[in-house]
Amino acid sequence: MIICEDLFEIFKKNDLTFFTGVPDSVFKDWMSFLADKHNKKLTNIIACNECEATAIATGYHLATGKVGVVYMQNAGLGKAVNPLTSLCDKEVYSIPLILMIGWRGEPGNKDEPQHKKMGRIMVPLLKTLEIPYAIMPDNKEKVDLIISKAKQIAVEKNQPVAIIIKKETFTKYSSRINYKQTYEMTREEAIKTILDSLSGSEAIISTTGKASRELFEYRISKHHKPHDFYTVGSMGCASSIAFGIALQIPNRKIVILDGDGAVLMQLGTLATIGHYKPKNILHLIFDNNSHESTGGQPTVSNTVDFKKIALASGYGFAKIVYTKKQVITAINKINYLKGPAMLVIKVKNGSRLDLGRPTKTPLENKTVFMKFLEHD
Numbered sequence: 583m584i585i586c587e588d589l590f591e592i593f594k595k596n597d598l599t600f601f602t603g604v605p606d607s608v609f610k611d612w613m614s615f616l617a618d619k620h621n622k623k624l625t626n627i628i629a630c631n632e633c634e635a636t637a638i639a640t641g642y643h644l645a646t647g648k649v650g651v652v653y654m655q656n657a658g659l660g661k662a663v664n665p666l667t668s669l670c671d672k673e674v675y676s677i678p679l680i681l682m683i684g685w686r687g688e689p690g691n692k693d694e695p696q697h698k699k700m701g702r703i704m705v706p707l708l709k710t711l712e713i714p715y716a717i718m719p720d721n722k723e724k725v726d727l728i729i730s731k732a733k734q735i736a737v738e739k740n741q742p743v744a745i746i747i748k749k750e751t752f753t754k755y756s757s758r759i760n761y762k763q764t765y766e767m768t769r770e771e772a773i774k775t776i777l778d779s780l781s782g783s784e785a786i787i788s789t790t791g792k793a794s795r796e797l798f799e800y801r802i803s804k805h806h807k808p809h810d811f812y813t814v815g816s817m818g819c820a821s822s823i824a825f826g827i828a829l830q831i832p833n834r835k836i837v838i839l840d841g842d843g844a845v846l847m848q849l850g851t852l853a854t855i856g857h858y859k860p861k862n863i864l865h866l867i868f869d870n871n872s873h874e875s876t877g878g879q880p881t882v883s884n885t886v887d888f889k890k891i892a893l894a895s896g897y898g899f900a901k902i903v904y905t906k907k908q909v910i911t912a913i914n915k916i917n918y919l920k921g922p923a924m925l926v927i928k929v930k931n932g933s934r935l936d937l938g939r940p941t942k943t944p945l946e947n948k949t950v951f952m953k954f955l956e957h958d
């Protein structure tokens with residue numbers, strides 16, 4: 583396994599000290615290391631999505647002539663395909679970059695359904711993109727060689743080069759930064775409070791990561807049919823799925839359980855929902871200022887006012903709430919006639935260690951959800 587400090591020394595030796603990207607649980611220790619060292623030994627820009635990160639590293643190269651490192655889960659490679667082909671590619675601006683890609687869904691390793699396809703096609707996709715790649719070895723000497731080589735190819739050929747990171751490549755690194763907030767509720771407590779406050783007929787669309795897992799577990803514990811739509815992949819898309827449904831079934835209340843990281847990833851969705859103003863949408867954002875599901879790395883939500891953005895985009899109502907009591911009161915008072923409504927629920931960063939995963943397949947989930955939508 584690789585020690586994060588050792589890896590950084592190798593990067594530094596190769597003059598690679600600019601990092602940007604979106605976290606992945608595969609390299610959560612490396613992410614904690616980057617966050618701790620930001621501004622001291624290196625720059626680490628937490629981007630909202632992988633397309634953006636690729637463009638930020640391009641800007642870094644244009645300004646300095648140096649090579650930036652873009653980290654992402656392979657789910658994010660899809661988002662980066664556009665700038666990789668139309669910005670960084672040799673046939674366009676020919677930008678040298680190092681991509682660090684976390685390999686979820688590696689064939690032969692058990693993983694969740696949403697990772698299977700990308701896990702299988704990632705290497706062929708890199709080949710199709712004509713991006714040279716190597717797998718990060720698990721010992722220091724070999725890592726040294728791979729990174730020097732990747733940098734050399736990136737510079738000589740003026741193009742992106744990928745380094746694939748398998749699970750359990752890094753040794754544990756505990757962050758020295760304390761990300762714990764003092765809010766009253768955890769996300770899970772907020773989800774339970776919301777479910778207990780709704781009428782039961784609302785269609786719920788939940789976001790990628792632990793929010794969906796907590797919602798599913800609560801349904802099972804209450805002996806409810808898990809009839810929500812659990813957006814297991816496609817981070818940031820829960821609200822767009824909800825919007826698509828809301829337009830077609832205007833007499834049905836549609837509730838979105840979202841995360842701050844997910845909303846930031848697809849912030850334009852707020853503009854779309856605000857513009858078209860479906861009155862039946864209640865958009866709930868659990869703002870823990872982190873990507874809690876991938877290890878608690880910070881998002882930039884602490885400097886973002888979702889309430890103001892929603893109102894300025896055309897939502898009819900938006901409020902920030904901090905306590906269980908405020909959540910219950912706000913949900914009971916939502917006036918759907920005003921247009922799409924948003925509650926930003928400030929929650930603590932953290933989750934249960936024994937949290938399970940949906941036991942139904944996505945296809946089973948879809949069938950149950952569509953049946954549920956048919957009934958008023």
Ligand SMILES: Cc1ncc(C[n+]2csc(CCOP(=O)(O)OP(=O)(O)O)c2C)c(N)n1
Nearest residue numbers: 657658791817841842843844872873874875
């Ligand atoms: C395109 C893409 N990039 C990265 C990921 C990895 N990922 C899964 S959940 C998650 C964090 C979500 O953060 P947030 O929406 O704030 O919810 P929280 O986990 O804090 O509840 C990330 C980064 C992903 N699934 N898809």
